[in-house]
Amino acid sequence: MMMCREATRLMSLKQDRALTFRESTALRFHLSMCGACRTCARQFDLLHKIGRHHPDIPRASNDKGGRHGSH
16 A cells, blocks of 8 residues: 555656556555545646746746646
8 A cells, every 4th residue: 555655756756757557556546545645636736737837937848838648
C-alpha cells in the first residue's frame, strides 16, 4: 500500500511528466481510498492550471502550453 508521502511525490511528478502505468495505477488506487490525497490532487491540478494561464509566471522549457501526458 502506497503511503501519502509517495502519493504526493507522484502527484507533483505528474505535473511535469506522464506517469508510468505502474505509477498511475498505484496513485489511482491510493486516491480511491484517501480523501486527504484526493484533496491534495485537486489542489495540485488547480495550481498547475493557474500557473499555465498566469502571464507573469514563466513556463518550463518543456511546456508547450498543454497538459503533460494523457491525464
